Amino acid sequence: MNLLRDLYTKVVCPRSVIDEIEAGVLKGHTPAMALPPWLSVDHDPPEMAFRRELGAGESAVLSLALITKADLVVLDDLQARLVAAELNLRTTGTLGILVAAQQRGLIPNARNEARKLQSAGFRIHPALIDAIPDS
Numbered sequence: 001m002n003l004l005r006d007l008y009t010k011v012v013c014p015r016s017v018i019d020e021i022e023a024g025v026l027k028g029h030t031p032a033m034a035l036p037p038w039l040s041v042d043h044d045p046p047e048m049a050f051r052r053e054l055g056a057g058e059s060a061v062l063s064l065a066l067i068t069k070a071d072l073v074v075l076d077d078l079q080a081r082l083v084a085a086e087l088n089l090r091t092t093g094t095l096g097i098l099v100a101a102q103q104r105g106l107i108p109n110a111r112n113e114a115r116k117l118q119s120a121g122f123r124i125h126p127a128l129i130d131a132i133p134d135s
Helices: 002-007 015-026 056-068 078-086 094-103 110-119 126-130
Strands: 012-014 040-042
Touching: 002 094, 012 015, 012 056, 015 040, 015 056, 056 078, 094 110, 110 126
Parallel strands: 012 040
Antiparallel strands: none
């Protein structure tokens, strides 16, 4: 999570994403973690319905990005990324963050970090990990 702080000037997260993380913790799918003080948690926008297949977190992220004219949106969900592209929003995902961190010298090897995430239960297609450039 600190890579976000190290890579980007401001990180804003809608409340729905925090709620999804907390629900994952309660179900045992996500390890418990304290929210970092540099993370700005914003209320969900009042209008945030895009597509039925998107969850509340993805919809809130997209709505908030449009309202705030975000420079970059972090999304891993394919459907959400497709909607973001339709809305002309610039996106990255977890792997993009790891590659950017590697390029800036914040981590030695993005591919190894992606494998660690995969081992911890984060769903990443092996072909995507293999496509990560060497340091």
